[in-house]
Structures are given as C-alpha cells and as structure tokens.
Amino acid sequence: MKVLVTVKESADIADDFAVDDDGIDETYVEYDLNEWDDYAVETGVQLAEAGIADEVVGVTIGPERADETIRKALAKGVDRAVRVWDDALAGQDLLDVSTKAHLLAAVAEDEDADLVLSGVQASDDSFGATGVALAERLGYEWAAVVSDLDVNADAGEARVNRELEGGLQERLTVDLPAVFTIQTGINEPRYASLRGIRQAQSKEIAPKTPTDIGVET
Amino acid sequence: MSDGDVLAVTEHRQGELRDVSLELASAGRALADATGGDLHVAVVSGDVDAYADELSVDGVDAVHTVAAGDEFNHDVYVAAVEALVNDLAPTQLLLPNSVDGMDYAPAVAESLDRPVVTDAVEVDVTDDGLAVHREMYGSKVETVISIADGPFAVTVRPGEFEPASGTSDPEVVAHDLNLDLDALGSTVEGYEAVDTGDVDITEADFLISIGRGIEEEENLELIEDLADATGGTISASRPIVDNGWLEKGRQVGQSGKTVTPTVYLAIGISGAVQHVAGMKNADMIIAINTDPNAPIFDISDYGIVGDLFEVVPALTEQFD
Numbered sequence: 001m002k003v004l005v006t007v008k009e010s011a012d013i014a015d016d017f018a019v020d021d022d023g024i025d026e027t028y029v030e031y032d033l034n035e036w037d038d039y040a041v042e043t044g045v046q047l048a049e050a051g052i053a054d055e056v057v058g059v060t061i062g063p064e065r066a067d068e069t070i071r072k073a074l075a076k077g078v079d080r081a082v083r084v085w086d087d088a089l090a091g092q093d094l095l096d097v098s099t100k101a102h103l104l105a106a107v108a109e110d111e112d113a114d115l116v117l118s119g120v121q122a123s124d125d126s127f128g129a130t131g132v133a134l135a136e137r138l139g140y141e142w143a144a145v146v147s148d149l150d151v152n153a154d155a156g157e158a159r160v161n162r163e164l165e166g167g168l169q170e171r172l173t174v175d176l177p178a179v180f181t182i183q184t185g186i187n188e189p190r191y192a193s194l195r196g197i198r199q200a201q202s203k204e205i206a207p208k209t210p211t212d213i214g215v216e217t
Numbered sequence: 218m219s220d221g222d223v224l225a226v227t228e229h230r231q232g233e234l235r236d237v238s239l240e241l242a243s244a245g246r247a248l249a250d251a252t253g254g255d256l257h258v259a260v261v262s263g264d265v266d267a268y269a270d271e272l273s274v275d276g277v278d279a280v281h282t283v284a285a286g287d288e289f290n291h292d293v294y295v296a297a298v299e300a301l302v303n304d305l306a307p308t309q310l311l312l313p314n315s316v317d318g319m320d321y322a323p324a325v326a327e328s329l330d331r332p333v334v335t336d337a338v339e340v341d342v343t344d345d346g347l348a349v350h351r352e353m354y355g356s357k358v359e360t361v362i363s364i365a366d367g368p369f370a371v372t373v374r375p376g377e378f379e380p381a382s383g384t385s386d387p388e389v390v391a392h393d394l395n396l397d398l399d400a401l402g403s404t405v406e407g408y409e410a411v412d413t414g415d416v417d418i419t420e421a422d423f424l425i426s427i428g429r430g431i432e433e434e435e436n437l438e439l440i441e442d443l444a445d446a447t448g449g450t451i452s453a454s455r456p457i458v459d460n461g462w463l464e465k466g467r468q469v470g471q472s473g474k475t476v477t478p479t480v481y482l483a484i485g486i487s488g489a490v491q492h493v494a495g496m497k498n499a500d501m502i503i504a505i506n507t508d509p510n511a512p513i514f515d516i517s518d519y520g521i522v523g524d525l526f527e528v529v530p531a532l533t534e535q536f537d
C-alpha cells in the first residue's frame with residue numbers, strides 16, 4: 001500500500017520576540033519539522049520497514065524554504081516528496097483549513113494513497129483540523145488523536161486507539177483508505193543517520209503549483 | 218428560523234454529559250444575544266432524553282435530540298449535525314474543541330462548506346462580523362481571526378466559558394437520523410484506561426513537575442535530588458512521558474492526571490493549554506523558566522525567571 005505523510009514546517013518564536021502590525025517579526029522566527037509530524041513520519045517509515053507500506057511519500061504546502069524541513073523527513077526514511085506552492089498562497093498568513101484540505105486531497109488523489117498520516121496539530125497555529133477535513137474532502141475514513149495503530153492491509157482495515165481526556169483510550173476499527181492524525185508518544189521518532197541525511201540530498205522533492213494538481217485557489 | 222441563530226452541539230461520554238456542554242450553551246447564548254437569534258442546543262446518541270433535561274438551563278430556546286447508538290462515533294455525529302444544520306439553518310455552529318470535537322468538527326465544516334476556526338477562547342460580535350480569539354505558539358501569542366458575515370463553524374476551548382446554569386423550559390425536538398448504524402466506516406469497540414503504574418500524583422501535597430527544559434534524561438537526577446531534600450513528589454509534562462523518561466502515571470494535563478496539590482512547582486514547563494488544564498487549580502503555583510514570556514507565568518503565584526540548572530541545585534541546597 002502507499003502511504004502519504006503530510007508534513008509542515010512549523011514556526012518557533014524566540015523568547016524575546018516582538019510583535020508589530022504584520023504579526024511577529026521574521027527575525028525572531030525559526031522553522032523546524034512540526035513536532036506532531038515527526039511522529040507521523042516515524043509511523044509511516046515503520047510501516048515500510050514492516051513491509052506493509054510499499055512507498056512512503058511526503059507532502060507539504062510551503063515555499064521553497066520548506067524544502068529544508070521536508071528533507072528532514074526524507075532523511076528519516078520517507079522515499080520522496082511533493083511540495084505544493086504558488087506565490088498567490090504567500091499572501092495568506094494563515095492558510096484556511098479548507099484550502100489546505102483541498103490541496104492535500106488533490107495530491108492524495110494524484111498519488112492514489114491508501115493511507116494518509118498527519119499530525120494531530122501544528123505546534124505553531126494549533127489548529128488541529130487539517131487531517132480530518134482532508135479525510136472528509138477525500139471521502140476517506142479517519143480517526144483523530146491516534147495513540148496506537150495496527151494496519152491490516154489485507155483486511156482493508158486498521159485497529160486504532162484514540163487518546164481521549166484523562167488517561168482514557170478509545171479502541172476502534174476503521175475501514176481503509178483512511179486518514180489518521182498521529183499523537184505524540186505513539187512511537188519514538190528516530191534521529192536521521194548521517195547516511196540518511198546524505199541520501200536525502202538525492203531524493204526527489206517535486207514542486208507543484210495548485211494548478212498543476214487541478215486546484216483553483 | 219431567523220438570521221443569527223446559534224446551534225451548539227454538546228457532548229457526553231460513558232453516560233455523563235461533559236462539562237464543555239454547558240460551557241457551549243453559555244457561549245452560544247452570548248452569541249445569540251449579540252446577533253438577535255435563538256439558541257438551539259443539540260445532543261446526539263446515548264440517553265438523549267435524560268441529557269435534554271440536563272440541558273434545560275437558562276438561555277436555551279430549544280434542545281434537539283438525535284437518538285442513534287450509545288457513545289460518540291464521528292460518522293454518526295457528522296451525519297446528525299449535517300442534518301440539523303440543513304434543517305435549522307443556524308448562522309453560527311458551535312462545537313467543542315475536545316478530543317471528540319477534533320474528530321468530527323473539521324469534517325462537518327468541510328462537508329457543509331463553512332469556514333472553521335478552532336479552539337476559540339473568546340468570541341465577540343463586531344460590526345464587521347465575528348472576532349474569534351485564539352492562541353498560537355503554545356499559548357505565547359493571542360490572535361484574533363475575523364469572520365465576515367455568513368455561516369461558519371467555531372470550536373470552543375473547554376474550560377474557557379462559564380457553564381450555563383439555572384433551569385428553563387425549552388422546546389425539545391426529537392430528530393430521526395436516516396443512517397444505517399451497522400454500515401459505518403468506523404466502529405468503536407470500547408474504552409480502556411491507560412496503565413498508570415503505582416504512584417498516585419493526585420494524592421501529593423507538593424508536586425515537583427518537570428518539563429522539556431530538562432533537556433536530557435540524565436539531568437532528571439537534579440530533580441530527584443530536590444525531591445529527596447524536600448519530600449516532594451515528581452510529576453511531568455507530556456514530552457517527558459512521551460520520551461519514556463517517566464511513567465505515564467506522572468503526566469499532568471488533559472490526557473494525564475488532574476492535580477490540586479498545595480504547591481505545584483513547574484520547572485522548565487512552558488504552560489501549554491493541555492498542561493495547564495491539569496494543574497491550574499493547585500493552591501499555589503511556582504514556576505522556574507528561562508523565558509519571561511512563558512505562559513506558565515500567567516497562572517503562577519511566584520515565578521523565577523532563570524536557568525533551572527542553576528536555580529534547582531541552589532534550591533536543593535536550602536533544604537539539605
């Protein structure tokens with residue numbers, strides 16, 4: 001099966017940041033792979049290592065700068081990546097949930113993904129909505145805040161634990177194809193090896209515009 | 218239905234209405250007042266009639282019940298809320314930003330083609346539409362998102378709005394859902410409690426809580442020394458438990474334990490909302506953090522802006 005992992009560069013602000021009318025001054029901002037996506041990447045790579053996933057593809061929405069972030073996912077074992085951008089998107093500080101869901105859905109359809117893994121939320125904007133909106137857009141099943149995942153590709157289903165409030169877990173069975181939003185602690189994300197970092201340099205990051213994938217923004 | 222109506226969707230689990238439900242009712246009432254509409258409240262699945270009684274509180278104009286299954290299932294909730302919205306055409310749709318809310322609200326908004334803003338801590342009606350206040354960067358920055366007039370969906374943060382109270386006599390309307398419950402794409406099999414080990418941090422008087430600021434597992438020794446010297450009990454924020462450095466039973470917060478010790482000492486913890494949910498009712502909160510803007514200081518009685526690697530050993534020395 002083919003697994004698509006959504007990854008996002010997430011902004012971290014310095015302790016002594018300053019805010020002006022346009023928001024936070026860029027000099028105080030650093031970008032890194034979103035904490036939750038790191039666990040989603042690890043989930044995907046482990047599915048490949050277990051022989052369940054044939055290919056793990058990363059997808060991000062972001063400017064060229066985001067290549068640096070997606071390379072981190074490639075260095076950890078993601079096979080190749082797609083980056084969607086066009087300057088019209090840059091005008092929007094916060095992309096709305098629906099736009100993100102439509103762009104990611106177009107890529108998922110293009111790739112014919114059987115399973116999409118995303119993070120529960122982005123650590124910067126904490127919206128926590130993209131994965132589930134994406135599932136709805138795709139017509140896939142889903143589960144949010146997944147703390148345990150067991151994929152049975154032959155049966156076309158997955159057994160999933162969702163982490164609820166107060167130390168309670170919900171056990172459920174979900175039909176595939178599906179989107180799962182992955183919670184921290186589900187696994188131990190690996191550090192990229194030197195070899196992985198070297199290999200990532202030659203892995204493909206395909207830049208696409210919304211028009212390329214048939215989305216009007 | 219008139220313009221400006223609000224539909225607030227409540228939630229329950231294992232036979233109990235969850236607190237956020239009455240908070241949604243009060244947030245919904247305030248919005249309906251500001252826009253001159255009615256407040257409709259919905260309850261889906263479970264013993265809906267009993268829940269409808271509990272939801273007959275001040276300010277609720279109508280309670281809509283959808284009996285379908287016992288517990289939360291997102292496929293049922295999506296179908297039920299869609300049907301109710303199509304029926305009632307509320308301008309505003311309010312949903313909880315709980316874990317279950319996160320599992321269906323974005324899908325409902327997408328399928329109804331309504332813009333969604335999540336995790337609101339305040340919602341104001343202005344001349345230009347709606348101003349939704351929410352937090353970013355782990356609660357370091359508050360932003361306001363404006364939604365122009367028109368239908369939308371907002372999810373509200375649990376614990377931020379006063380729960381509605383009192384009693385009222387709303388109209389209760391039962392709705393049938395045209396959905397085959399045996400043919401859903403997801404099936405909830407049951408619940409289990411996470412194994413939390415032997416310690417019970419909820420019984421402790423003095424909690425010494427450690428966060429990601431500790432950097433390395435080896436450095437936990439510093440905290441153990443402080444606990445030995447003071448007789449305090451060690452607890453932690455989530456990343457420490459996710460890393461496997463401490464057992465799950467020591468995690469404070471939304472998905473861990475809720476604690477109310479006499480003193481809660483937060484060391485190298487930023488004060489993200491999911492952490493604060495589990496400790497904000499401690500009698501006294503003291504924080505040690507290098508970042509003067511860390512949100513933990515907003516709820517602390519005493520704060521030390523400083524490096525834990527200096528402050529903690531100095532503190533231990535005082536008690537030795």
Ligand SMILES: Cc1cc2nc3c(=O)[nH]c(=O)nc-3n(C[C@H](O)[C@H](O)[C@H](O)COP(=O)(O)OP(=O)(O)OC[C@H]3O[C@@H](n4cnc5c(N)ncnc54)[C@H](O)[C@@H]3O)c2cc1C
Pocket residue numbers: 120121145355427428429430431453454455456457468469470471472473474484485486487488489490491492495505506507508511523524525526
């Ligand atoms: C659905 C969901 C459920 C969650 N449940 C929980 C939960 O139950 N409990 C929980 O805790 N979190 C929970 N979280 C995670 C939460 O959002 C935060 O990510 C987490 O609380 C951050 O932990 P932290 O404060 O230790 O780390 P960080 O936010 O990284 O903060 C570390 C802090 O240490 C400070 N620091 C760094 N170095 C030093 C030093 N040398 N001296 C002093 N200070 C220093 C920094 O300034 C910073 O403020 C949940 C998240 C989600 C999405």
